[in-house]
Amino acid sequence: MSDIATKTPPEAPERAPSPKPRRDALWWVRKALWLAVLLLALALPLYLEAEWLKAGQYMMVGAVGAIGLTLLTGQAGQLSLAHAFFLLAGGTAYTVLAGPTGDPELVGFGLDPLLALLGAIAICALLGLAFAPVAGRLRGIYLGVASLALVFLGLYFGQAAENLTGGTSTGRPPAEFSLFGFPFSNEGDLEILGVPIRATERVWYLFLALTVIAFLLARGAVGGRVGRAWRAVRDNEPSAAVMGVSVWRAKAGAFAVSSAYAGLAGVMTVLWFDLLKPDESEFGTYGINVSIAYLAMIIIGGLGSVPGALVGALLVNGLPQVLALYSTELGWSTGTGEHAFTPILISSFVYGAAIILVVLFEPGGLAAIGRRIAGRLSGKQRERKGT
Amino acid sequence: MTAPELLVRDVTLRFGGLYALDDVSLTVEPGSLHALIGPNGAGKSSCFNVISGLYRANEGSVTFGEHDLSHTRPHRLARLGIGRSFQNAALSPHSTVLDNVMLGRFALTHGGFLSCGLRLPWTRREERKHAERAAEICAFLGIGAELHQPVGSLPYGIVKRVDLARALAVEPSLLLLDEPAAGTNAAETAELASTIHDIRDELGISILLVEHDMGLVMGIADRVTVLDFGRVIADGTPAEVQADPEVIRAYLGSENAEAG
Structure with missing residues (x-):
């Protein structure tokens, strides 16, 4: 390459470079690890108590939402604090669409729960698109603040529209999920290896399926043409445009996709909590703390990384749940009230500290640490092969 | 042509x-x-x-x-x-050379979130075909060996060539x-x-x-x-x-x- 005369003509490249990444041992290790995680997740309901399964379900709710946010904020570079709003919108849409008809005080369309779930996702995607004109004009922290307005709007409308949400005082129970007539409740006798598969176990498998679908779709999109356009817009808008990417469409698309994910996470939230309640208390709700928790997940996991979002969700949504379970098990008197040292308070400190550590020492988050370890391993492997 | x-x-x-x-x-x-x-x-x-x-x-x-x-x-x-290169290269530093060059194929390819996400067979076939062409262009510019390297880790002279490759990838x-x-x-x-x-x-x-x-x-x-x-x-x-x-x-x- 240093000599001009030896430059290669296009017909006969000196070595035909393969556009495919190598399938080395590390690639297989990675596949095997994912498979092991999936098998573990499939087996857990056979061993764990219902309250632990509940904690796991909440992690999966977080995972779906965080994957959506990392696509928008990490891949497309659009800071959004509106995630809680889209969660609320998704939860409300599901509850209304699947709600029973004929109630004098509550609006319901009596749709099949699966249709209601898909409808909720579609409604949230459209709401995301509706926000796109704002997103197209603002960037960075300004967009974050503008999107924050949606959270307050959502809570206000959620409290005002009692015939949809049931209001803050009572909330509204969602219709039980069912898939082609199979109920996700305690109905019917179902056993695997002698373990009864009741509502909690069934919802676990439902959430696992949704999380896997959400994960695979996101991975495919990130690796394909769409993800490339998002990253181009994030890194340099003029060059993205010159390469044929409509900047406006890419941003709007990212918002729609991310909102759809948040909508699904909202549906999962009401199914998990078994209640739609548009307020700001600790779990299963839609205040600004929820938006910030999602942001924490993707920062800890590494902006833009889909597996990172998954791990971030395990930490941020899992910690308060697990701590709460341990505190009862170990007999901590955590107490309640304003000054109580509650699990959610402890975990807020923990993930607050985690964010500071990430920002200071590894801005790429857990994903970057993972990549570094993988890089070391494959480097060692090559060394061994080379010598 | x-x-x-x-x-x-x-x-x-x-x-x-x-x-x-x-x-x-x-x-x-x-x-x-x-x-x-x-x-x-x-x-x-x-x-x-x-x-x-x-x-x-x-x-x-x-x-x-x-x-x-x-x-x-x-x-x-x-x-x-019309293809264009940039004075400051304007690439995505964390993405690989191939990924950056493939952006040049954007207008020549199809597929939105769902078809990419679902990895539909025709989307994958198209992706593979265009990745081969992108690799060919990189080889022509003498950067074929760096296809899977993140652009941010490469020396500036190579980075300028990646930018050129991306402009050429537009055909x-x-x-x-x-x-x-x-x-x-x-x-x-x-x-x-x-x-x-x-x-x-x-x-x-x-x-x-x-x-x-x-x-x-x-x-x-x-x-x-x-x-x-x-x-x-x-x-x-x-x-x-x-x-x-x-x-x-x-x-x-x-x-x-x-x-x-």
Whole structure:
């Protein structure tokens, strides 16, 4: 390459470079690890108590939402604090669409729960698109603040529209999920290896399926043409445009996709909590703390990384749940009230500290640490092969 | 492949009262290597941005074949066969070389969130086909070995080639190069000159080149347009332009000003 005369003509490249990444041992290790995680997740309901399964379900709710946010904020570079709003919108849409008809005080369309779930996702995607004109004009922290307005709007409308949400005082129970007539409740006798598969176990498998679908779709999109356009817009808008990417469409698309994910996470939230309640208390709700928790997940996991979002969700949504379970098990008197040292308070400190550590020492988050370890391993492997 | 002619006619670009471009006209003949030069702040990059639709001219027109570029939105240009490289490379540093070059295939490929997400068979087939072509282009530019390296980890001379590869991945009939030699050393500049020449000869496309490095320009350009303070002060073959007293004055003047 240093000599001009030896430059290669296009017909006969000196070595035909393969556009495919190598399938080395590390690639297989990675596949095997994912498979092991999936098998573990499939087996857990056979061993764990219902309250632990509940904690796991909440992690999966977080995972779906965080994957959506990392696509928008990490891949497309659009800071959004509106995630809680889209969660609320998704939860409300599901509850209304699947709600029973004929109630004098509550609006319901009596749709099949699966249709209601898909409808909720579609409604949230459209709401995301509706926000796109704002997103197209603002960037960075300004967009974050503008999107924050949606959270307050959502809570206000959620409290005002009692015939949809049931209001803050009572909330509204969602219709039980069912898939082609199979109920996700305690109905019917179902056993695997002698373990009864009741509502909690069934919802676990439902959430696992949704999380896997959400994960695979996101991975495919990130690796394909769409993800490339998002990253181009994030890194340099003029060059993205010159390469044929409509900047406006890419941003709007990212918002729609991310909102759809948040909508699904909202549906999962009401199914998990078994209640739609548009307020700001600790779990299963839609205040600004929820938006910030999602942001924490993707920062800890590494902006833009889909597996990172998954791990971030395990930490941020899992910690308060697990701590709460341990505190009862170990007999901590955590107490309640304003000054109580509650699990959610402890975990807020923990993930607050985690964010500071990430920002200071590894801005790429857990994903970057993972990549570094993988890089070391494959480097060692090559060394061994080379010598 | 015969490229259409690029015609810049009487273009004026104002920022408030400041004339960035004042009545600029130039023609890039099909298959020619045309250079646009001038001292700092002469309006070269502005001219480029008008051509590639990032700025809108206040007056005048830009046409490419039968297409009126002055009313075309920037992301449509790639579809018309216009590729562009950037002065500062403007790549995604965390993405691999291949991923960056594949962005150039955006206008040539299809598929949205669901078809990419579901990895539909035709989407994957298309992706594979275009990745092979992208790898071929990288090999042609001598960066075939770095396909899977993140761009941020590569030396600047290579990064400039990745930018060039991305512009070529558009399969352009007109290539706009914005200071391809900026920030590269003498050896890299010489290599680049020969590469640019090869691109023109082997792919038969027209090239419009903005450049500071006079050696590079005079060695390879078929025609040179010189801008100074937003005006065209000379237009001709490299030899004609080099002998032009206006050009000598503009360059010496600017260099004296820089020294002071």
